[in-house]
Amino acid sequence: MEIKINKRxxxxxxxxxxxxxxxxxxxxxxxxxGVKYLLAASNDLESTLLAEAFAESSENSWFxxxxxxxxxxxxxNMVQKFAKFAKNKKCVAxxxxxxxxxxxxxxxxxxxxxxxxxxxxxxxxxxxxIIHCRDKExxxxxxxxxxxxxxxxxxxxxQFVIHCYTGTTExxxxxxxxxxxLGITGIVTFPKAQNVRxxxxxxxDDRLLIETDTPYLAPVPKRGKTNHSKYLPHIAEKIADERSxxxxxxxxxxxxxxxxxxxx
Ligand SMILES: [Zn+2]
Numbered sequence: 001m002e003i004k005i006n007k008r009x010x011x012x013x014x015x016x017x018x019x020x021x022x023x024x025x026x027x028x029x030x031x032x033x034g035v036k037y038l039l040a041a042s043n044d045l046e047s048t049l050l051a052e053a054f055a056e057s058s059e060n061s062w063f064x065x066x067x068x069x070x071x072x073x074x075x076x077n078m079v080q081k082f083a084k085f086a087k088n089k090k091c092v093a094x095x096x097x098x099x100x101x102x103x104x105x106x107x108x109x110x111x112x113x114x115x116x117x118x119x120x121x122x123x124x125x126x127x128x129x130i131i132h133c134r135d136k137e138x139x140x141x142x143x144x145x146x147x148x149x150x151x152x153x154x155x156x157x158x159q160f161v162i163h164c165y166t167g168t169t170e171x172x173x174x175x176x177x178x179x180x181x182l183g184i185t186g187i188v189t190f191p192k193a194q195n196v197r198x199x200x201x202x203x204x205d206d207r208l209l210i211e212t213d214t215p216y217l218a219p220v221p222k223r224g225k226t227n228h229s230k231y232l233p234h235i236a237e238k239i240a241d242e243r244s245x246x247x248x249x250x251x252x253x254x255x256x257x258x259x260x261x262x263x264x
Pocket of ligand 1: 014016041096213
């Protein structure tokens, strides 16, 4: 059974479009499930073009421009190429950008350099940043390095969301103190992810965002399938449960938060 939330439309704050799937069909299926607003996120130059095309294809759709830490080695000295996307009114964020020391597909110093350049770009074009941060197990170095860069970014007036937040409550508090929004994905429905449910209890109402991170991380009961924005209501339901409020309330506040952060 599909869960539908029609009274209060949901804002999908992070998904990756698939060029093999019809944009119109994707949007229709999402909107049938009550997911009215869609932000297409990017990993590199090619996916930024795809996300832009998705956003251009229909109303209530926007996109972000940026390079995921996995791809930075191929994008050194290319950051300025992304400035042109910011001229498009549908470009509402720079991202996803950040640090990934778990896979570490690119060397740390290159990740740091490109991340810093993108944060500068975000300030220059006055857009919020969508942040990816993942550590190696038992290490906090990615969080430490991300925090230091975001501290400067925030002091300079920058706004940001840590997307797919899976860190500790302590780190969540530190980022919240910088003005962060935290994006919660389907991981919140996974039995082992008690840390995410703990974090959920300390996020203020005005800093919570929800996202699927499609095609990854399909929520229970769709776990194992290719994810889709139409599954976002399962995440909203779980969050509502954990915070002991109605799902309409979660829809209302996360949509308002996304519109505020992305200046929509
Ligand atoms: Zn993503």
